[in-house]
Amino acid sequence: MAFELRHLKYFVMVAEEKNFTRAAERLFIAQPPLSRQIKQLEDELGAELFERGSRPLALTETGKFFYAHAQQLLSQAAEIKAMTKRVSQIHRTLSIGYVASTLYGKLPKIIRLYRHEYNSVDLQLHEMTTVEQIKALKEGVIDVGFGRIKHEDQNVHRIVLRDERLIVALPIGHPLAENSDSLDLKSLIHDKLIVFPKAPRPSFADQVLSAFHDRALTPKKIIEVRELQIAIGLVAAGEGIAIVPNSLIGMKRDDIIYKDLNERHAYSPIIMSVRAMDQSEEIRNLLDLIYRIYDEEQIPYVRGTL
Numbered sequence: 656m657a658f659e660l661r662h663l664k665y666f667v668m669v670a671e672e673k674n675f676t677r678a679a680e681r682l683f684i685a686q687p688p689l690s691r692q693i694k695q696l697e698d699e700l701g702a703e704l705f706e707r708g709s710r711p712l713a714l715t716e717t718g719k720f721f722y723a724h725a726q727q728l729l730s731q732a733a734e735i736k737a738m739t740k741r742v743s744q745i746h747r748t749l750s751i752g753y754v755a756s757t758l759y760g761k762l763p764k765i766i767r768l769y770r771h772e773y774n775s776v777d778l779q780l781h782e783m784t785t786v787e788q789i790k791a792l793k794e795g796v797i798d799v800g801f802g803r804i805k806h807e808d809q810n811v812h813r814i815v816l817r818d819e820r821l822i823v824a825l826p827i828g829h830p831l832a833e834n835s836d837s838l839d840l841k842s843l844i845h846d847k848l849i850v851f852p853k854a855p856r857p858s859f860a861d862q863v864l865s866a867f868h869d870r871a872l873t874p875k876k877i878i879e880v881r882e883l884q885i886a887i888g889l890v891a892a893g894e895g896i897a898i899v900p901n902s903l904i905g906m907k908r909d910d911i912i913y914k915d916l917n918e919r920h921a922y923s924p925i926i927m928s929v930r931a932m933d934q935s936e937e938i939r940n941l942l943d944l945i946y947r948i949y950d951e952e953q954i955p956y957v958r959g960t961l
């Protein structure tokens with residue numbers, strides 16, 4: 656007999672309740688079959704999972720190891736269930752999570768065109784961080800996420816759509832705004848650096864800070880703020896400077912000057928995340944449309960697949 660998910664569920668309940676009677680009650684089964692199932696599991700594993708005679712029931716060292724993995728497997732099974740439910744709905748809806756900075760890039764055009772070409776699909780938009788997007792994908796709240804952080808999760812497939820250049824936002828009248836055409840990071844360390852978002856981490860803030868650290872540079876002072884709009888507002892107020900994605904150039908303000916950053920690695924990726932193995936038509940059409948826009952606008956990219 657190989658053990659099954661049911662055995663894991665029973666074992667985790669007993670481990671958490673530290674008592675067979677209470678665990679059996681919560682599982683709505685009688686105690687003797689529960690004890691039998693745990694015994695079967697121990698036989699199958701060839702190891703004792705609970706200390707014999709302990710009150711309350713305690714896990715052996717092997718039991719603790721197995722518990723950590725059993726919990727992980729059960730939560731993965733729950734995620735698969737939620738994700739499959741979502742995929743199975745004959746959904747002509749597409750729910751998209753995005754980080755605010757992508758709104759200054761191609762996102763508005765993508766949404767406009769998608770609505771125009773696939774008007775029977777109900778598009779829903781949710782502003783959320785990359786970390787929130789991963790959770791929302793697994794819970795079936797969104798179907799696609801657009802973010803900037805490379806978050807590892809075996810249930811989520813990510814495609815780097817393109818690498819976007821980073822630029823510097825300076826307040827009007829700043830000495831660096833007047834001189835050279837492009838700036839390097841070294842020339843920025845004497846200013847207060849405004850980074851965003853402050854939480855959750857890792858975030859775009861860490862991409863900017865790593866760019867300095869990778870060159871063994873330390874900005875004079877770092878101000879962490881909640882979001883892009885606040886960073887831009889504070890730059891306009893002369894509180895400091897900010898490093899932002901190139902698409903911010905489109906957000907013209909007469910109190911801010913944008914300067915190119917002359918650094919080889921000064922890029923921030925735009926990443927599309929979907930549930931692993933979700934190849935629904937709505938998502939395929941969305942990805943094709945994005946690449947079509949890149950082709951039309953001659954935006955460099957490396958094509959990825961679902």
Ligand code: BEZ
Pocket residue numbers: 757758760761762765801816817902925945
């Ligand atoms: C882009 O600017 O390339 C982009 C932004 C949001 C979603 C997809 C692409």
